[in-house]
Amino acid sequence: MAGTRTGFAGQLKQWRLRGRVSQLDLAIRAGTTQRHLSFLEQGRSRPGPAMVVRLAESLGLSLRDRNGLLLAAGYAPAFPESALDTAELAPARGALRSILDGHMPYPAVVVRPHGILVAANAAFGLLTEGATPSLLRPPLNVMRLALHPEGLAPRVVNLAEWGRHITEGLRGRAARSPDPGVDELVAELESYLPPTELGPDHLGFAVPLRLRSAAGELRLITMISSFTTAVDVTLAELQLETFLPADEATAQILRDRADK
Numbered sequence: 323m324a325g326t327r328t329g330f331a332g333q334l335k336q337w338r339l340r341g342r343v344s345q346l347d348l349a350i351r352a353g354t355t356q357r358h359l360s361f362l363e364q365g366r367s368r369p370g371p372a373m374v375v376r377l378a379e380s381l382g383l384s385l386r387d388r389n390g391l392l393l394a395a396g397y398a399p400a401f402p403e404s405a406l407d408t409a410e411l412a413p414a415r416g417a418l419r420s421i422l423d424g425h426m427p428y429p430a431v432v433v434r435p436h437g438i439l440v441a442a443n444a445a446f447g448l449l450t451e452g453a454t455p456s457l458l459r460p461p462l463n464v465m466r467l468a469l470h471p472e473g474l475a476p477r478v479v480n481l482a483e484w485g486r487h488i489t490e491g492l493r494g495r496a497a498r499s500p501d502p503g504v505d506e507l508v509a510e511l512e513s514y515l516p517p518t519e520l521g522p523d524h525l526g527f528a529v530p531l532r533l534r535s536a537a538g539e540l541r542l543i544t545m546i547s548s549f550t551t552a553v554d555v556t557l558a559e560l561q562l563e564t565f566l567p568a569d570e571a572t573a574q575i576l577r578d579r580a581d582k
Contacts (some may be wrong), residue, residue: 427580
């Protein structure tokens with residue numbers, strides 16, 4: 323959470339500056355005046371809980387960080403954080419299970435923050451083949467599994483580019499919501515990656531995963547989904563990552579694999 327050692331005024335300003343939002347723009351988004359927002363950032367005015375939530379939502383903060391801003395302003399958190407196995411989240415768990423199973427024969431996983439595996443479909447075995455058992459013990463970190471030299475990495479043809487795709491995504495997340503745990507994970511993952519030469523034709527790190535397999539090279543693209551309208555912190559922080567074939571040869575290999 324940004325500015326955990328500061329009060330509401332300091333945290334609000336830090337979030338606004340981090341998001342590169344002017345006082346005027348934030349005031350318009352939140353339905354208040356620039357003068358009032360200035361007073362809030364100076365600690366000269368105290369907001370009501372509804373204003374805190376409007377400001378946090380206008381800044382695009384996660385539910386966890388919205389709760390943090392409410393606490394800094396002296397209010398109770400507004401968004402619950404349920405255990406994933408509670409009855410309240412059973413419908414969401416069931417829906418995710420249906421999506422995972424319906425995505426077969428292609429791999430799909432559900433992860434918590436920092437890449438901790440929550441659930442996967444049977445095709446996830448494609449990504450665990452040959453990995454050392456210590457990487458597969460709970461809590462299994464799919465990002466560590468992907469880049470560790472005793473995990474998936476030896477089978478990744480384009481490890482430097484694919485690895486930077488993962489670490490740059492984590493960096494972007496940390497920029498939006500600072501977390502020392504994410505910073506530590508990025509440092510660890512980058513230590514596994516070979517140097518990357520960025521030539522004049524470099525188009526970024528959003529590249530297909532090129533994966534060696536006994537049946538031939540697989541080319542996979544990924545799609546990440548989340549519960550954008552969730553009001554529970556746990557549910558809002560889950561991400562569904564699905565792997566899709568980038569060519570027909572890959573699709574056929576995965577279909578054949580599932581039929582065995």
